[in-house]
Amino acid sequence: MTVVPAVVGAALAVAAALTLARLVRGPSMLDRAVALDVLVAIILAALGVEAIGADDPWVLPTMLALSVVGFTGSAGIARFLVHRDDDAAEDER
Amino acid sequence: MSLAAQLPIAAFLLVGASASIGAGLGLLRLPDLLTRMHAATKPQSVGLLLVLVAVGIRFPTGEVITTLVLIALLQLTTVPVAAHLVGRAAYRTGQVRSEDLYVDELAEALDAAAD
Amino acid sequence: MEERPRYSVRVAGRTVQLPLVAWLTLIWLLMGDRFSVANVLSGIAAALVLVVVFPFPPLDPGLRFHPAGFARFAGRFAYDMARAAGPLALQAFDTGLQRRANSVVAVTLRTHSDFILTATSIALSALPGALVVDVRRQTGTLFLHALGAADDAGVESVRRLVLDQEARVVRAFGTREDRALIEGGTNP
Numbered sequence: 535m536t537v538v539p540a541v542v543g544a545a546l547a548v549a550a551a552l553t554l555a556r557l558v559r560g561p562s563m564l565d566r567a568v569a570l571d572v573l574v575a576i577i578l579a580a581l582g583v584e585a586i587g588a589d590d591p592w593v594l595p596t597m598l599a600l601s602v603v604g605f606t607g608s609a610g611i612a613r614f615l616v617h618r619d620d621d622a623a624e625d626e627r
Numbered sequence: 628m629s630l631a632a633q634l635p636i637a638a639f640l641l642v643g644a645s646a647s648i649g650a651g652l653g654l655l656r657l658p659d660l661l662t663r664m665h666a667a668t669k670p671q672s673v674g675l676l677l678v679l680v681a682v683g684i685r686f687p688t689g690e691v692i693t694t695l696v697l698i699a700l701l702q703l704t705t706v707p708v709a710a711h712l713v714g715r716a717a718y719r720t721g722q723v724r725s726e727d728l729y730v731d732e733l734a735e736a737l738d739a740a741a742d
Numbered sequence: 743m744e745e746r747p748r749y750s751v752r753v754a755g756r757t758v759q760l761p762l763v764a765w766l767t768l769i770w771l772l773m774g775d776r777f778s779v780a781n782v783l784s785g786i787a788a789a790l791v792l793v794v795v796f797p798f799p800p801l802d803p804g805l806r807f808h809p810a811g812f813a814r815f816a817g818r819f820a821y822d823m824a825r826a827a828g829p830l831a832l833q834a835f836d837t838g839l840q841r842r843a844n845s846v847v848a849v850t851l852r853t854h855s856d857f858i859l860t861a862t863s864i865a866l867s868a869l870p871g872a873l874v875v876d877v878r879r880q881t882g883t884l885f886l887h888a889l890g891a892a893d894d895a896g897v898e899s900v901r902r903l904v905l906d907q908e909a910r911v912v913r914a915f916g917t918r919e920d921r922a923l924i925e926g927g928t929n930p
Binding site for chain 2: 546548549551552553556567568575576579594597601605611
């Protein structure tokens with residue numbers, strides 16, 4: 535069980551590279567926020583592959599912590615953009 | 628581990644990784660923010676869930692499974708929330724071009740609210 | 743909802759919702775490694791501190807659990823998820839590249855419960871080609887971006903998909919009133 539984790543890890547690296555390209559290219563902050571979310575999910579998957587490859591589930595607490603804070607990046611960007619437009623009154627309704 | 632136990636693990640991992648590549652490709656190729664979000668939210672979640680299933684098969688103990696269930700629940704519930712916030716922000720900052728849509732009932736609703 | 747929600751007690755002038763405490767304790771236990779009395783007690787303590795320090799708006803979760811309905815809902819959810827990742831991921835390429843192939847559709851749910859609205863929008867994230875971009879809470883309206891809804895029939899089928907998903911959610915978690923609303927009228 536060493537070949538499959540290596541292949542899967544390489545595939546995830548390709549996926550991460552594609553996502554990074556969108557992260558760099560943008561064009562808007564929201565595009566980057568979406569790409570950031572995908573990148574976090576790919577990192578989570580890579581950590582899972584690492585657990586199988588290393589034959590040791592020690593990374594699981596790390597995965598849990600990452601999944602808790604993972605979406606705060608894009609949520610923060612989205613909130614920031616909306617509030618910069620001063621739509622706070624709209625939110626109160 | 629026996630081969631019979633390794634096969635499903637390998638299968639889940641490979642399908643999960645290809646779903647992730649699908650998400651990456653969609654993210655890069657699709658023309659606008661909302662269609663890119665489709666590619667981002669679904670294959671991304673599925674890819675991660677399949678990897679989690681593989682980890683669960685590999686380490687079938689209580690503590691691992693409960694942690695995996697929690698990760699999966701968090702992923703399934705936070706992805707739509709993040710998508711909602713991003714979609715909302717996209718509309719509020721004028722990044723959705725209604726003329727590219729067949730019907731846009733949200734733009735109509737926002738216009739009606741503005742009047 | 744002015745009156746105190748059910749299953750709640752007052753602690754230090756704050757309304758403490760016991761179901762919320764139980765739920766937070768369960769999450770705590772899932773995070774820990776093993777079940778023990780000390781673990782349960784510390785979980786309850788942490789949950790109590792959380793709900794007292796960060797008061798949660800009083801809510802009647804409007805939640806009843808129906809095992810059979812939930813099993814059907816979960817099965818369909820997994821099936822939709824699997825479909826969304828497979829060949830339909832390619833659909834994104836077909837429809838995304840042409841103009842005016844997609845729509846943003848407003849769908850007003852039949853039930854008026856916050857919980858059903860939230861659960862339906864989360865469950866919809868599994869549907870291939872559908873993406874919730876905004877929610878209007880007072881009217882219970884979901885706004886979805888739908889891939890490939892390029893004519894009126896496509897838009898109607900999106901509405902139907904959403905209402906079907908709502909019906910599945912209600913059959914899994916709905917109160918009696920919610921269920922009456924679903925069964926009462928056929929899909930509009």
